[in-house]
Amino acid sequence: MSKYFEGNDRSCLSPSKVCTASHHASGSQVVSAMAGGRDRVGYLLKQLQRASCMCPAHSHTYTQGIEHAAMGKTDYAFEMAVSSIRYGEGVTKELGMDLQNLGVKKVCVMTDKNLCRLPPMQAVLDSLTKNGINFQIYDNVRVEPTDQSFMDAIEFAKKGEFDSYVALGGGSVIDTCKTADLYASSPESDFLDYVNAPIGKGKPVKVALKPLIAVPTTAGTGSETTGVAIFDYKELKVKTGIASRAIKPFLGLIDPLHTLHMPKHVTANGGFDVLCHALESYTALPYNQRSPCPSNPMNRPAYQGSNPISDIWAIHALRIVAKYLKRAIRDPEDKEARANMHLASASAGIGFGNAGVHLCHGMSYPISGLVKNYKAKDYNVDHPLVPHGLSVVLTSPAVFTFTAPMCPERHLEAAQIMGADISTAKTKDAGLVLADTLRKFLFDLNVDDGLSALGYSNDDIPSLVKGTLPQERVTKLSPRPQTEEELSALFEASMKLY
Structure with missing residues (x-):
């Protein structure tokens, strides 16, 4: 191996x-x-x-x-696109004023049934009511959405004829709301029209969307900053998504008070997503080595490869994760740690939302999509669930061992930020150094011991590889190309971590 x-x-x-x-x-x-x-x-x-x-x-x-x-070969430019961001304790109270300033008449508020009963939802409703905003609530968002749950939300949005949207929740809610806004604004489109190729048609978004304000309650996906919406495509049992700058939120209201309501394991898995967003975007294929070069700027993908600006955000987010994630997990009352992780999520989002991610994410989609009986702790759901952040981080030691030969200095720098002593490390050992650092980090947090702990075995590897192959939107951003045999070896190496 x-x-x-x-x-x-x-x-x-x-x-x-x-x-x-x-x-x-x-x-x-x-x-x-x-x-x-x-x-x-x-x-x-x-x-x-x-x-x-x-x-x-x-x-x-x-x-x-x-x-x-x-x-028409490799690209020669990159583009930075990000939602407007407002950060601060209690900033949710400004939501109603923002909608009033936009002059909207009918607002769709999307959330899930768990959040409906929690203080963040009350803060949203108080602000809307105080400012006389007319709204309807859709609280049927599915944690880890599917194509069907997306279509249910789309149908609600089409019938409601809303002129603006509010998404309160984690990535599942925000991604669902982005998609509802997109298809309600493009009612004649088939669902697969905008879904990433090769699963969908990957058409560019040319319609104007209604303003969407995202109020994230988790510190993980960074979805409030990006033009990406991810879902489980049940027919193929894999995750895929929609990626277009056109669907990024109009505004992200980042209120760190909301993170105080996250359970321990939700905090951990969200943090692992931030960690991998930062690591993958920093080590992704450079933007000017990505092909093909678009014939029109509108065809330049949202995920473009690492670039000098996204690098800054990725490294900044990684430093915050290294300093605060363990604290945020271990003490839910640690406001400083949770507030910083909330900001790290957005920072990593700015980085990966333009640079992209690669193999950890590409391999994570079938890990989540093929789940059998595993149900993550602290997630109040009635279906088997591998949280996105967990599915991503479990392959990270193997992935970064594999990619390190292409840019060892970046892998060593990441390991150093995560606490490794690299004073005597050789470039040829960069992957092993980062992998060991990640394993120690996960072991200290008592994270499941690899894919086998989620119910997978070597017999599942062919299906996991098959589910990874269509994820070209991200796998082609790996700095090192991979064969099916190499993907198999990466899954095998991820069965056990410790």
Whole structure:
């Protein structure tokens, strides 16, 4: 099995070197194709470019991007898109005023039946009532939504003819509300039209959505910042989703008081999602190595690969996780820890919402979708459930052992942030160092001992691999490509952690 984790020790290619190499190659190809006067024109333009000021404000080097885009191979640009965010204790009381300022007439409030009975819901209703907002409540959101639960919410939204939406809850609620808003705004669309390819058609969203205000009550998905909505597609028994900047919330109201109502295991699994969002987006394939280059900016995916801006948010979130997650889990009254984890969730969301995630998430979708009898603690549900954060983190030691040879420095940096001593570590050992650090972190929190603790065995590996293969939206962002045999080895290595 260890052979699947071997690889060369080359570091991540410098983005500038990648772009420069691609540019020179494309330039030579273009020049060789020119004839007569065009040769001379091309030569003179290159001489002028070399002689000009090279600073971004005054140079003419923008032509590199134009030539590179025309090649249609790897991308040459990245785009940062994020919802507006407002953070602060008690900020939920401003919700009604925000809706009033928007001039809305009829609001759909989406939540789940558990939250309906808790103080965060009361805070929302108090604000709406105080400000005279007309609203209807949909409280039938399913924890870990399915295509059917999405369609039920869509039907409610279509009948209600709402002009705005409020989502109160974790990622399940916010993702359900995004989807209801999308399809109510595009009533003629088939459900699979916007679902990610190859499961759906992956059509770009061209319709205008109604404003959606997200009020997250968990510290995990970062869904209040992203244009992504995830669900279980029951026919294939895998998770998939919809990814488009067009569906990101208009505003995220991050009120850390709401996290005080999260049970221990909900806090833990949400935190594991933040951890993997940060690690995966930081180690994802660089944006200028992702292909194909879009022919139109609207076709550039929400998940674009690691980039200099998303890197900042990913590392910031990772530092918060390392400092506060254990505290937030062990002491529900630790307001400082829970408030910081709430902010870390949004920070990681900004990072991965634009850079994307890769193998931990791609492999997690069949782990959740193929669940047999496992029911997570602290989740008040009547169906078998592997929480998303748990399904993601259990493969992380194996995944980062596998990906480390492609950018070992980043893996070592992550391990150091998580508490490892890397003073004598060698780059060839980066994956093992990070994997051991993650195992110790999970062991200290008494996390289930691998996939076998969820009811899986080696006999399930072919089905788990089959469920991973359609997740190209994320698996292709892995810095290291993977074969079916390598995916099998990763699942096998994740059966037991300790």
